[in-house]
Amino acid sequence: MNTKRLMLLFLCIGLFSCQEKKENSFLFTLQVEDPNLEQEYSIHTSSFGTEAAYSFTLDENGSYATEVKVDEPKTISLSGNFYKPLYVTPGKSLTVKVKMDDKTPVFSYEGEGAVYPQIFDQLATLDQEFSDKYEELDHRQYSLDWDTFKQELDELTEKKRTIVETKTNNLSKDFEIVLEAHLFASKVNEMNLYGSYYNAYKKEEGEADFSVPGKADFYSQAFVFDAKALASAEFSNLISSYVTSKGIDQLGDLGDTPWYSIPDNWSKIYEFTKTNKNIPDAYKAYMLGSYVSSLTMALGIDGAWDIKEDFVKSYPNYNQVDQINAAYEKWEPLRKGNVAPDFEYESLNGEMVSLSSLKGSVVYVDVWATWCGPCISEFPSYKALKKRLEDAKDVKWLYVSVDEAKDKEKWVNFLAKNELDGIQLFGGNGWDTSITEKYQIRGIPRYLLIDKDGKIHSSNAPRPSSGDIIYDEIQKLRGVRLERATSLK
Incomplete structure (x- = not known):
């Protein structure tokens, strides 16, 4: 499954034209033009946990509207019969219209916040065209030799930059930071995918792993961005990947045992990240919070609990602490010694x-x-x-x-x-x-x-x-x- 598709989860609902807009929320409306489309939807405003901030059912006309609380510009997600990420800003209104074309959702937008998803959709279209160009190759663009791939990727990035430069004249500086971070992270993630495909499918027997040129500097380049860049889903995923990408390197020789199969390795990676002076403070809480929020999936509640408690005590003012605690509470019935739920x-x-x-x-x-x-x-x-x-x-x-x-x-x-x-x-x-x-x-x-x-x-x-x-x-x-x-x- 395409990693970038999986990253996409989005939001859509709001526009109460008769309501006064609030600075800590935006007005959202979803309109679906397909009677056979799934009627149940969820909106996620947090990166952590699986609990939806809003769950709703479309009315008989395929519509729903609500006021969605967001304290700062961010990417939220809408899930239902499709999966869509949306960058939203407090104080704006957004109407998302969906029409099905041969089971494929086609989106259009209205309202003051419409320009944000419009730009991201244009960028996503360029990505799809880039991939479709090499549809007949076994691994699409990743089948190319490195020099050709890199040249094509550079050209793609310049096309994206042209769109960004022609659209951002009247947009906020915050959104310009988000877009710049998005372009950077998209390019880096494509290069990293190339390396993964090469080593999995193209590497000849006895050949050393392919190392993407400049990869050692990707994170240091990312850390230069203002923390507002985390509102880009592409960029925030790149930042989060630092924890395991760099942490694994500190574990030493594990022999034939995969690193993730050894429970102690997860706490070692946490400590490495927490004490790493190369990570700007503006990013560290987010990176560790993202790591801790998913740790129950690797260790269960008993194995992850002490790490989570350390994080909460170390970063009590982090804005996602409540969501992380709530996610852990859902695991309480699965503690060691409890009767196993039957099936x-x-x-x-x-x-x-x-x-x-x-x-x-x-x-x-x-x-x-x-x-x-x-x-x-x-x-x-x-x-x-x-x-x-x-x-x-x-x-x-x-x-x-x-x-x-x-x-x-x-x-x-x-x-x-x-x-x-x-x-x-x-x-x-x-x-x-x-x-x-x-x-x-x-x-x-x-x-x-x-x-x-x-x-x-x-x-x-x-x-x-x-x-x-x-x-x-x-x-x-x-x-x-x-x-x-x-x-x-």
Whole structure:
């Protein structure tokens, strides 16, 4: 899935023409010209947490209007049957009109705030044209040699700059900062994507990884921008990536174990970022807040809690602290020692199997899907782990697929082709499968470790690729005394 598309989540609603505009909000209206379009929508005004600031239903005419609170210029997001990011400014009005063209949403805008999404849409169109130009190549523009790619990217950036320069004469200095940051981050992100594609698909055997020229200076160049640039979604994502991009380099040699499979590495990266004097204070709270807000997805609430508490104490005045605390509160039922929320799905042989029916055994749950590359990449390590525990009759290996119902045959064929044993369950409702809500699953793979009493040992257990780490955890739950010290290398 295109990374830049995934970044886009947006907002649309407001215009009360008879209302007085307020300086800490803007008036928003959404109008949808398609009777078959999804009627339920959500507006997110915060980068952190999954809770929508506004949820609403369109009326019989496909419209809705509201006053949306925003204290400063920022990018917000609207989600429903489409996904749209919008830059908005307090005190402005914005009407977003949507018309479906062969299942593709086409947007138009009215109101004082219309110029902002209009400019970003023009820039996005240039990006799409750049990609479509190389549609016949295996990896589109990333199939080009570096010199050709860089020349084409420079030309694209100049086209964007021309649009910006002709549109910003009467716009605020803040928005000029946002646009400049957006152009910079878009170019950097494209170059980084080129490097990723090259190393994944084009690198010849024995060849060293391709390093994008000038990459070492990208972040120092980004830090020169005024912090108002964070209102650009493209730029804020680039800034956030610093934490793991630079933090990983401090971890040393990890051997064959992926860095993210070792729980201690997450706290080490946090401490590295917090104490890093190269990061301007204007950015540090945002970067750490973004990192901490997503940490439960990597460590669960027990593993992430102390880091979150340190962040809240260190940055009590950060404007997203309340949202971060609220996001963590949703994980409280998933703490170690709580009864594991039950679920029941159909197995490969057609029987209904529940988690609670496995009480009395240690249960290692793998939430995955046939389309998930990172899930599949864990299977060799998974098989090695099960091989080490092949005599452990008190351990159950439970897989839950969150594929869509239409892909059930694909799931069955995948299991046969890859010779996956264990208890295979089919959720059949994609992200609406109940396990995703009960266990706060927003990304896969995700692993759960349940003890013999049916209680949570870890709501985000180590991956199979963690090797000794997950092996030792399972053995402890079985009551097996380890014959060696736990390896956390």
